[in-house]
Amino acid sequence: MKLYDSLTKEKTEFKTINNDGIVKMYSCGPTVYYYAHIGNMRAYLFMDTLKRVLEYNHYKVINVMNITDVGHLTSDEDEGEDKMSVSAQKEHKSVYDIADFYTNAFLKDLERLNIKKPTYIVKATDHIKEMIDFIKTLEQKGYTYIISDGVYFDVSKFADYGKLSNMSLEDKLAGARVEINEEKRNPQDFALWKFVEPNHIMKWESPWGLGCPGWHIECSAMAKKYLGDYFDIHTGGIDHLTVHHENEIAQNDCALGHKVVNRWMHCEFLQVDGGKMSKSLNNCYTIQDLIDKGYSPLDFRYFSLQTSYRKKLNFTFEALQASKIALSRLRALVNSHKNVKRELNSKEILNLSLYMDKFTEAINDDLNTSSALGIMWDMLKEMPLSEDVYNSAIRMDYVFGLDLDKEIEVKTNDSSIPDEILHLAKERNEAKKNKDYTKADKLREQIKEQGYAIIDNANGYELKKI
Ligand code: AMP
Ligand code: ZN
Numbered sequence: 001m002k003l004y005d006s007l008t009k010e011k012t013e014f015k016t017i018n019n020d021g022i023v024k025m026y027s028c029g030p031t032v033y034y035y036a037h038i039g040n041m042r043a044y045l046f047m048d049t050l051k052r053v054l055e056y057n058h059y060k061v062i063n064v065m066n067i068t069d070v071g072h073l074t075s076d077e078d079e080g081e082d083k084m085s086v087s088a089q090k091e092h093k094s095v096y097d098i099a100d101f102y103t104n105a106f107l108k109d110l111e112r113l114n115i116k117k118p119t120y121i122v123k124a125t126d127h128i129k130e131m132i133d134f135i136k137t138l139e140q141k142g143y144t145y146i147i148s149d150g151v152y153f154d155v156s157k158f159a160d161y162g163k164l165s166n167m168s169l170e171d172k173l174a175g176a177r178v179e180i181n182e183e184k185r186n187p188q189d190f191a192l193w194k195f196v197e198p199n200h201i202m203k204w205e206s207p208w209g210l211g212c213p214g215w216h217i218e219c220s221a222m223a224k225k226y227l228g229d230y231f232d233i234h235t236g237g238i239d240h241l242t243v244h245h246e247n248e249i250a251q252n253d254c255a256l257g258h259k260v261v262n263r264w265m266h267c268e269f270l271q272v273d274g275g276k277m278s279k280s281l282n283n284c285y286t287i288q289d290l291i292d293k294g295y296s297p298l299d300f301r302y303f304s305l306q307t308s309y310r311k312k313l314n315f316t317f318e319a320l321q322a323s324k325i326a327l328s329r330l331r332a333l334v335n336s337h338k339n340v341k342r343e344l345n346s347k348e349i350l351n352l353s354l355y356m357d358k359f360t361e362a363i364n365d366d367l368n369t370s371s372a373l374g375i376m377w378d379m380l381k382e383m384p385l386s387e388d389v390y391n392s393a394i395r396m397d398y399v400f401g402l403d404l405d406k407e408i409e410v411k412t413n414d415s416s417i418p419d420e421i422l423h424l425a426k427e428r429n430e431a432k433k434n435k436d437y438t439k440a441d442k443l444r445e446q447i448k449e450q451g452y453a454i455i456d457n458a459n460g461y462e463l464k465k466i
Pocket of ligand 1: 028029030031032038039040041042043236237238239240267268269270271277
């Protein structure tokens with residue numbers, strides 16, 4: 001199995017670090033100051049697909065996702081106010097109520113999208129002690145300094161700073177924004193601990209005074225607690241590559257004295273109508289917005305699977321509509337193979353195993369889900385109707401997570417179905433009633449060859465275009 005590594009910028013063979021078949025993985029989770037949008041959900045769908053592909057390959061995956069409920073400022077570069085406090089003031093609620101509300105909304109979205117719940121979902125505010133301990137280690141090793149507003153990490157002491165984003169400190173300096181804190185030794189130095197006034201809403205005692213942790217330290221501290229000093233994979237959205245993950249690497253490698261994350265993987269951005277999602281453009285859609293417009297969360301999952309996680313994906317409602325139609329056809333096609341007790345001959349068995357091999361090859365090539373979907377469609381269309389094909393499709397669906405084994409809302413026969421097909425379906429139903437299954441299967445096959453699926457249900461059968 002090959003996976004791309006954002007640090008080496010190469011697709012390389014995946015091996016677990018301990019050769020024990022256990023994959024330890026960390027994924028940066030949401031900042032719960034508002035609803036997660038569909039761009040955020042793309043990053044979690046990527047995390048989930050990765051986990052599913054690893055499990056399909058018989059690895060046991062232990063994964064951690066953090067919930068950021070403190071420390072993420074309005075700019076990733078430690079400028080501005082804490083996003084949680086801003087939201088609490090706006091909504092006239094406590095930060096803890098805000099965190100609870102949006103965490104629950106987020107967990108509901110994970111479920112609706114069929115994203116497997118990570119082994120550990122952990123909150124930053126429950127790990128302040130671990131963060132303080134981590135900062136103490138960095139301090140003891142001489143990587144920190146204190147200025148008037150907090151404790152900072154000195155990036156010039158870490159020679160590899162910038163390696164992930166392929167930028168030297170000089171490059172980063174050239175691109176630095178103007179409003180940098182004059183007291184910092186280097187513009188890229190980042191806060192580990194920020195001092196706050198006694199009346200600040202979120203605050204904790206620390207060896208350096210009353211304050212809040214910086215955003216980056218939470219991921220290092222929680223990954224260490226749940227995954228140990230060296231783990232297999234760290235994921236996140238591409239926007240985290242240049243700052244947040246550079247800082248995590250600096251903290252980790254300096255505190256522990258060695259490489260901590262074996263492989264970094266990033267999901268490209270989801271754009272809307274060819275541009276950035278933004279509140280002012282009113283295009284920051286949530287999963288609930290899609291549901292309100294008549295789409296199912298799995299339509300969005302299907303839409304996301306059609307493009308590699310390493311490519312930008314452009315969201316439009318036209319494309320979502322096309323995915324909705326495709327998914328419903330796919331579901332019909334899968335179900336038309338269900339319960340068809342037809343023995344495959346040796347050539348067909350070989351063909352079926354070739355489809356499975358091609359599928360495995362595709363997903364093991366850096367999660368090529370778009371090609372894997374195509375292989376599934378071909379298999380379902382080209383193979384004769386058979387329960388064995390159905391079972392293979394359901395095995396593939398372990399990776400896709402589209403619930404293809406569930407018969408969801410098959411609509412009544414639509415008026416566009418030609419009379420000839422309706423007639424064949426009637427004939428097949430008669431054959432089935434007379435227990436002439438060979439004839440029934442033959443007719444079902446004939447119907448499929450003409451582009452329609454026949455799906456049995458409690459009330460008889462339905463016809464659907466595929
Ligand atoms: P945040 O809550 O801002 O920390 O973001 C949560 C996750 O969503 C992070 O992994 C981000 O990198 C990712 N993310 C944010 N915006 C997008 C987007 N438009 N497309 C894909 N991923 C995104
Ligand atoms: Zn993180």
